[in-house]
Amino acid sequence: MAHFGENKNFSNPVVNWIDNRLPIFTMLIKEYGVFPMPRNVNYMWSFGGIAMTMLGIMILTGIMMAMNYTPHTTLAFDSVERTMRDVNFGWLLRYIHMNGASFFFIAVYIHIARGLFYGSYKKPRELLWMFGVVILLLMMATAFMGYALPWSQMSGWGVTVITSMFSAIPLVGDGLVTWLWGGFSVDNPTLNRFYALHFLLPFVILGVVFIHVWALHVTGSNNPTGVEPKTPADTVPFAPYVSTKDSVALVFFLTIFLGVVFFYPLALTEVDHFRKFDPMQTPAHIVPEWYFLPFYAILRAFTMDITIPFTTVVLLPAKLQGVLAMFGSIILLVFLPWLDRNPVKSGRFRPVFKWCIWLLFVDFFVLMYSGAKPPEGLPLIMGQLGTLYYFVLFLVILPVLSFKEKNLPVPASISADPGCCKKH
Amino acid sequence: MKKTLSMLAVAAVISAATPAFASEAEVPPHQKWPHQGVFGTYDKAALQRGFQVYKEVCAACHSMKLLSYRDLTQLGYTPEQVKTVAAEYQIPDGPNDEGEMFERPGRPADRFHSPFPNDKAARAANGGALPPDMSLLSKAREHGDDYIYSILTGYEEKPAGFDLMPGLNYNKYFAGHQIAMAKPLNEGQVTYTDGTANTLEQQARDVTQFLAWASEPHMEQRKGMGLKVMIFMLAFCGIMVAAKRKLWADIH
Known part of the structure; x- marks a missing residue:
């Protein structure tokens, strides 16, 4: 009984009977009926x-x-x-x-x-x-x-x-x-x-x-x-x-x-x-399906083995770099809440962040294009620059913007925001 | 900086290596097909002529294992005509009660008779090349119908100096220009039962349309249903927008 607090009183006796034993209707009303959404x-x-x-x-x-x-x-x-x-x-x-x-x-x-x-x-x-x-x-x-x-x-x-x-x-x-x-x-x-x-x-x-x-x-x-x-x-x-x-x-x-x-x-x-x-x-x-292409481009962006300087001993082969980068590109999203520590959430009030994120969206399509083409010439270079930006954004730009960005003033509340309640 | 330079160098080497593909095939010119577009439907007369071309020419080497004779009723043939067509072929069946395999005349429920018992036999009879199954050909090739039509009409004398391997044929639309299939269709090859002029282009167009149907036999049903679904969905969109506007009017 105590799971969802007070049970509602339903006029339909069958609904009421069920709800007193398993408060599914009370739960639905709480979570999908009166559940408060920002207007x-x-x-x-x-x-x-x-x-x-x-x-x-x-x-x-x-x-x-x-x-x-x-x-x-x-x-x-x-x-x-x-x-x-x-x-x-x-x-x-x-x-x-x-x-x-x-x-x-x-x-x-x-x-x-x-x-x-x-x-x-x-x-x-x-x-x-x-x-x-x-x-x-x-x-x-x-x-x-x-x-x-x-x-x-x-x-x-x-x-x-x-x-x-x-x-x-x-x-x-x-x-x-x-x-x-x-x-x-x-x-x-x-x-x-x-x-x-x-x-x-x-x-x-x-x-x-x-x-x-x-x-x-x-x-x-x-x-x-x-x-x-x-x-x-x-x-x-x-x-x-x-x-x-x-x-x-x-x-x-x-x-x-x-x-x-x-x-x-x-x-x-x-x-x-x-x-x-x-x-x-x-x-x-x-080529994989289109929705994998950006990540496929990251996989193929790495073309040079990293060797111990002045020797031929391979420390990190290109293929392994690509694999790590591809999985890393998604895994790093897990840590995003701690990479971006700027207290302001919305991009609307972050003049630099806003453009960096838009550039990420463009980058996503650039990588997609690169992933669809054979890995050579211009598409390869686009893929490499796209990969570079992806990682620089998440690992350098966002941590730096956390403290260095001059945020715009944030409205005191949702209703106080001039853009909130305009006629649609 | 050094790394960027060497990366550029790598890219340059790779792009310098690409002219190996310079003999890549010409892009097949775009043709108008009656089954194209949102409202396009199959031209049944063309499909029947195309089937005749397949039956008399292509079927000597190419199987169509995904099709059954009963599917031919979609081309406008009567069930009786389909029975007659199916019965022209001897289909392997069995084992019977004595444990023997046997052959019997085809029935409408049988799959199209394959010209070779297996791929090895097909290769052996075709100088090592495997004639692809044509059930899905127009969906399985870049440029689909345009490609098939262009291959059929793209046989030419090899240009002077072109090194053609023995047993292969020159076709300007085939990747590498060397195709194992000898020119399959010629002017006047199939005598159409409906009296249509049997030019090379006409036969190529007809069989291309037949193959388009074979790869997508439910296209007309799909587009017909799609049209009704779209009308319903657009009306649904309108109703939802109206409901939302009315509902939110008192919120703003």
């Missing part, structure tokens, strides 16, 4: 809910795809094609699932960008942010393994390239790769474990999302001013105000998503995804 949140705050919806769509279509899928190297490709051709609306399931992954990442990247710009990672939301980084890592693992399942040329070679990265780890690298593959090459055991994990991880994501949302409901949402709500005048109840606003964003997002699903379902994929995996034939150039 000035903009549409950037809708992307968490959108991402959660995409997760639901992915799990539902994924389960139905799994019902028609055969995890075997000789049968996987044809079983996916059978789903496309002979299962009722199988083509729709597959195109929703395939493009859903992309749109899930679009939603999550916008969600992260919003968190970065408005300082949503700062006190008291550090743990909330860190669980978010865990979700991102899990999503990347899940997407990568899902991409392997059709056992196409892109699948097989993508798996080969990415798993081979671990061979860069000194001493245990080669053994680790054999262990990951379940053999001495990318083969049936690899596909089987990827399938098992691709089925498992979305539910792990769901669990971490639950923790993420739980933590959110303890601190409440950040807002464009970065000033915490002080009085009831600063907030509105989640339902119906913010739930309706989120629905507007969700419906627009789904409209664009479905437009791609129905009219340009192949826009975000590669032609080699429609050729069976042939271990004897390497495609002309191997």
